[in-house]
Amino acid sequence: MPGDRTSILVETTRRLLRRGATANLRKMINKTHAADISALFRHLSASHQSFLFAMIESPQTRGLILSELDENAMKRIAEQMPVSEMVEALHDLPNDDVADIIGRLPAEQAEAILQAMNDEESQEVEGLLGYDDETAGGIMTPEFVAVSQEATAQESIESLRKEHLDVEMPFYLYVVDENGRLVGVSSLRQLVLEAPERPIKEFMNTDIVSVRTDMDQEEVARLVARYDILAVPVVDSDNVLKGIVTVDDVIDIIREEATEDIFKMAGVGDEFVENQTVMRSARIRLPWLFASWIGGMMAALVVGGFAETLEKVAYLAAFMPVIAGMGGNVGTQSSTIVVRGLAMGRIHLADLWKIVGKQLAVGVILGAFYGLLVGTVAKVSFGQANMAIAVALGMLASMSIASLMGSLFPLIFTRLNIDPAVATGPFVTTATDVVSVFFYFSIATALLGI
Amino acid sequence: MPGDRTSILVETTRRLLRRGATANLRKMINKTHAADISALFRHLSASHQSFLFAMIESPQTRGLILSELDENAMKRIAEQMPVSEMVEALHDLPNDDVADIIGRLPAEQAEAILQAMNDEESQEVEGLLGYDDETAGGIMTPEFVAVSQEATAQESIESLRKEHLDVEMPFYLYVVDENGRLVGVSSLRQLVLEAPERPIKEFMNTDIVSVRTDMDQEEVARLVARYDILAVPVVDSDNVLKGIVTVDDVIDIIREEATEDIFKMAGVGDEFVENQTVMRSARIRLPWLFASWIGGMMAALVVGGFAETLEKVAYLAAFMPVIAGMGGNVGTQSSTIVVRGLAMGRIHLADLWKIVGKQLAVGVILGAFYGLLVGTVAKVSFGQANMAIAVALGMLASMSIASLMGSLFPLIFTRLNIDPAVATGPFVTTATDVVSVFFYFSIATALLGI
Known part of the structure; x- marks a missing residue:
C-alpha cells in the first residue's frame, strides 16, 4: 500500500x-x-x-x-x-x-x-x-523520562505531566541516583497499576539492558531486535544516563544496514543513489568494477599461457563460460550465506573451519553433479572420452574451489576487521574466474597430452 | 555485543x-x-x-x-x-x-x-x-486495549487497570463504536495528561493509519516503518478492530524480508538453512544453479558456432572471461539497484523506461571506459588494431546489454507479479554470459574478416 x-x-x-x-x-x-x-x-x-x-x-x-x-x-x-x-x-x-x-x-x-x-x-x-x-551516541535522543529513585508512583506520574511534555515516546521511565547514574527502569503502565504512594525503587526493574554511547549503531539495532524492547538507554563510561535509542530509529537502521550489505555485495557503493545523475552513478560503480577488471586480466594471462592447448583443441573454449559461470554462482551463494549469517548473528567466527568445511562439502557435491552432467554433454557432442573427463573435472574443481573461497574470504575479512560484505560480489566471482580457468586448462592439457 | x-x-x-x-x-x-x-x-x-x-x-x-x-x-x-x-x-x-x-x-x-x-x-x-x-491477520495479536467512545479519560485508565493486564504493550488505546468499528486512537500518555472527566471522543485522534487483515506482511512492515508508529490496528472489511501488529514483530519481518531478498538474489533458497545438513543445503542450491547451467550450455553452443574464428585467432579466447565477467558484474549491479529500490519503495513501475534508460546510459559509460582499457591492453599485447577494436567493442556491447537486461528483467518480473529478487543472480549473469559471448565473437569475426 x-x-x-x-x-x-x-x-x-x-x-x-x-x-x-x-x-x-x-x-x-x-x-x-x-x-x-x-x-x-x-x-x-x-x-x-x-x-x-x-x-x-x-x-x-x-x-x-x-x-x-x-x-x-x-x-x-x-x-x-x-x-x-x-x-x-x-x-x-x-x-x-x-x-x-x-x-x-x-x-x-x-x-x-x-x-x-x-x-x-x-x-x-x-x-x-x-x-x-x-554510534549509539549519534542516534540517541537526549529527551527521556528520568525520575529519582526516591520518588513514588504518584510523583513519577506527576513529573511526567509537568516536566516531560516534549518526550517523544514515554513508555519507559528511567530511574537514576543522585549522580544521574542509571539504576532501574519502570514503565508508564507499571506506574498506573501500582499503588500511588509506593516508592519506585521498590518495584522498578533493575535487570537493565543498556548500551554505551560509543557502541556501533548496528549492534544497538541487533540488541533491540533480539530483546524486543521499545527503547534502550544509552550511558557513558560512568553509567550516567545520556539518552535513549528508540525503536523507530532502529527500524531505519536495520533497513539501511540490509541495503548497505546488499549494495556492497553487488559492488554498487553503500547507499541508494539512483535518484541522482547518470554520471554520479557511473562514477560510484566504476571503481568497484576494477576488481573484476584485474581478475579478468589475470584470467586473460592464464588463458594466454594455454594458447598452444587452445589452438589444438579450440572446442575447449566452448566450455569455458559454463565452468567459470557455475563456479562464480556457487561462490556467490556461499559468500552470501556467510555474509548474511554473520550479519544476522547466526554464524560465528569461532566456527570458521566447520563453516568452510561444510561449504566445501556442498561445493564438491554440486560440482560432482554438474561435472557429470557437463561431461556427459561433452562426450555426446565430441565423442572423445579424455575431453569429457577434462571438462567434468574442470567443473568439479571450479565449483569446489569457488565454494571454499566464497566462504573463506568473508570470514577472513571479518577476522581482519574488514566488512565481509565487501569481500563478496566482484571479489569472489573474479577470483573464481581466474582459478577455474587455470584448473580447467591444466587438467585438459594433462589429460589430452598436449 | x-x-x-x-x-x-x-x-x-x-x-x-x-x-x-x-x-x-x-x-x-x-x-x-x-x-x-x-x-x-x-x-x-x-x-x-x-x-x-x-x-x-x-x-x-x-x-x-x-x-x-x-x-x-x-x-x-x-x-x-x-x-x-x-x-x-x-x-x-x-x-x-x-x-x-x-x-x-x-x-x-x-x-x-x-x-x-x-x-x-x-x-x-x-x-x-x-x-x-x-498477512496482517497472521501476524497480529488480538490482545489490545479497546475502549468505548463514550468513556472518559479516567474510566479508560481504570479499564486499563482492571481488564487489560494481559496486553503486551499498551501504548495506544483504540476507541471503538458500539459495533466494534475503529473510530479513533489515543495514547496512555494522552490519558494521563488530559483532565480525568473529559470524554475520550473529544481528544482522540481520528486520523488513523490502519491495515486490513489480508494485507501482505511486507506492506504492513513498510507502513509501520514509514510512519514511525509503534503498533498498527488491523481491521476487517467492515472496519471492525480485530487486532494490532506491534513494532517488535515488524522488526523481525524487515530482517526476514531483507534476508529473503538477499538469498533469492544469490539463488540460495529463501531462508537461512545453514544450521542444517550438507545434503539439505546442496539440495536447495542445486535447482537454482540450473538456470546458469542452461545459460552455460547456450554459451557453449554460441562459442562452438564460432569454432572457425577461434581456430584462426586462439587469442580471442583470452578475453572471453573478462568480457563475460565484467558484463555479469555490471548486470548484477543494475539488477540489485532495481530489486532493492523496488523493495524499499524508491523505484516505481510507472517509471520503467526512465529507470531502464538510465541504467543503459550508465552501462554505456562504464562499457566505453573499460572497453577503451581492454582495447589498449589488446593493442599493446598483440599489436593488431582490428583485434583491439573487436575486444573493445565486445566489452562495450557486453556491459551495455548487461545493464539493460539487469534493470529490465526485474521490472518485467514485477509487472508479471513474479518476485523480482528471483530475476537477478543466476538469471541475469547467465543471460549476460550468452549475449556477451555472442556479440564479442560476431564483432571479432566481422572485423578480422574471417
Whole structure:
C-alpha cells in the first residue's frame, strides 16, 4: 500500500504541476502526511521540490520532511530557508533528528541556527553533535523520562505531566541516583497499576539492558531486535544516563544496514543513489568494477599461457563460460550465506573451519553433479572420452574451489576487521574466474597430452 | 555485543557439556535471557538442546524460547513435551506467537493443546489460525486495549487497570463504536495528561493509519516503518478492530524480508538453512544453479558456432572471461539497484523506461571506459588494431546489454507479479554470459574478416 499510495501521489502531483494548478497543489500538499511528502519528493525535480515545500504551512510538517529527505535534497531546501523558518521547523522535531540535520548543513548556517534556538535545545543538539554519527551516541535522543529513585508512583506520574511534555515516546521511565547514574527502569503502565504512594525503587526493574554511547549503531539495532524492547538507554563510561535509542530509529537502521550489505555485495557503493545523475552513478560503480577488471586480466594471462592447448583443441573454449559461470554462482551463494549469517548473528567466527568445511562439502557435491552432467554433454557432442573427463573435472574443481573461497574470504575479512560484505560480489566471482580457468586448462592439457 | 555474548555463551556451554557439569549448566541456563538461549541453541546438537531445555524451570522462559527457535528445533522439542507443560509454557506468550507455534505442530498435538487451554485463550488462538501466515491477520495479536467512545479519560485508565493486564504493550488505546468499528486512537500518555472527566471522543485522534487483515506482511512492515508508529490496528472489511501488529514483530519481518531478498538474489533458497545438513543445503542450491547451467550450455553452443574464428585467432579466447565477467558484474549491479529500490519503495513501475534508460546510459559509460582499457591492453599485447577494436567493442556491447537486461528483467518480473529478487543472480549473469559471448565473437569475426 505505501508503494501504491506513493505512485498515485506522484502521478497526481505531476499532473497538477503540468497544469499549473497551484491552488489544488497547495490544498493537496497540506493534507498529505510528511512521510508521504518526502517519498513524493524523491520523484520530483529540485525546482518542483522547492516550489512545493514553500507551500507547506505547518512548521512541524516542514521539520519532519527535512528529517526524512535524502541528504542532498535536504541541504538544497534548507539552504534556501531563512534562519527563523529553520528554527521554527526544527522546534518540534526530536533533538536527535535536529542534530542530524544541523550536522549536515554548512558550518555558517548551522552556527546561525544554533544561536537562534533557545538555550536548552541548542545545548542538547550541540551535545549530540559531539558523537560519531554511526554510534549509539549519534542516534540517541537526549529527551527521556528520568525520575529519582526516591520518588513514588504518584510523583513519577506527576513529573511526567509537568516536566516531560516534549518526550517523544514515554513508555519507559528511567530511574537514576543522585549522580544521574542509571539504576532501574519502570514503565508508564507499571506506574498506573501500582499503588500511588509506593516508592519506585521498590518495584522498578533493575535487570537493565543498556548500551554505551560509543557502541556501533548496528549492534544497538541487533540488541533491540533480539530483546524486543521499545527503547534502550544509552550511558557513558560512568553509567550516567545520556539518552535513549528508540525503536523507530532502529527500524531505519536495520533497513539501511540490509541495503548497505546488499549494495556492497553487488559492488554498487553503500547507499541508494539512483535518484541522482547518470554520471554520479557511473562514477560510484566504476571503481568497484576494477576488481573484476584485474581478475579478468589475470584470467586473460592464464588463458594466454594455454594458447598452444587452445589452438589444438579450440572446442575447449566452448566450455569455458559454463565452468567459470557455475563456479562464480556457487561462490556467490556461499559468500552470501556467510555474509548474511554473520550479519544476522547466526554464524560465528569461532566456527570458521566447520563453516568452510561444510561449504566445501556442498561445493564438491554440486560440482560432482554438474561435472557429470557437463561431461556427459561433452562426450555426446565430441565423442572423445579424455575431453569429457577434462571438462567434468574442470567443473568439479571450479565449483569446489569457488565454494571454499566464497566462504573463506568473508570470514577472513571479518577476522581482519574488514566488512565481509565487501569481500563478496566482484571479489569472489573474479577470483573464481581466474582459478577455474587455470584448473580447467591444466587438467585438459594433462589429460589430452598436449 | 549480542554476537560476542552468544560466542561466549556457546563456548561456556560446550565446555560444561563436555565436563558433564550438570549443576553448573542448570544454574547458568536459568540465569540466561530466553533470547540468548534460543541463539545458543542454534549452535548445539538436537540432543543437547533437549537436555538443556528440560533444565529450564520458568514456564515463561520455555514459552519464549519455543517462540524464537527455528521451526524444526521447536517442533522437535515441543513433541517431547506433555500437553500440560506445553499449555503452561504458552500461557504467558502473546497469542500471535502461540498461534504460530500451534500452527506448526502435528494436528493431533495441536488439538490436544487447544482443548487443554482456557476457553478465551483457545478461541483467540483458533481465530488467528484462520489467517494466512504472511498477512496482517497472521501476524497480529488480538490482545489490545479497546475502549468505548463514550468513556472518559479516567474510566479508560481504570479499564486499563482492571481488564487489560494481559496486553503486551499498551501504548495506544483504540476507541471503538458500539459495533466494534475503529473510530479513533489515543495514547496512555494522552490519558494521563488530559483532565480525568473529559470524554475520550473529544481528544482522540481520528486520523488513523490502519491495515486490513489480508494485507501482505511486507506492506504492513513498510507502513509501520514509514510512519514511525509503534503498533498498527488491523481491521476487517467492515472496519471492525480485530487486532494490532506491534513494532517488535515488524522488526523481525524487515530482517526476514531483507534476508529473503538477499538469498533469492544469490539463488540460495529463501531462508537461512545453514544450521542444517550438507545434503539439505546442496539440495536447495542445486535447482537454482540450473538456470546458469542452461545459460552455460547456450554459451557453449554460441562459442562452438564460432569454432572457425577461434581456430584462426586462439587469442580471442583470452578475453572471453573478462568480457563475460565484467558484463555479469555490471548486470548484477543494475539488477540489485532495481530489486532493492523496488523493495524499499524508491523505484516505481510507472517509471520503467526512465529507470531502464538510465541504467543503459550508465552501462554505456562504464562499457566505453573499460572497453577503451581492454582495447589498449589488446593493442599493446598483440599489436593488431582490428583485434583491439573487436575486444573493445565486445566489452562495450557486453556491459551495455548487461545493464539493460539487469534493470529490465526485474521490472518485467514485477509487472508479471513474479518476485523480482528471483530475476537477478543466476538469471541475469547467465543471460549476460550468452549475449556477451555472442556479440564479442560476431564483432571479432566481422572485423578480422574471417
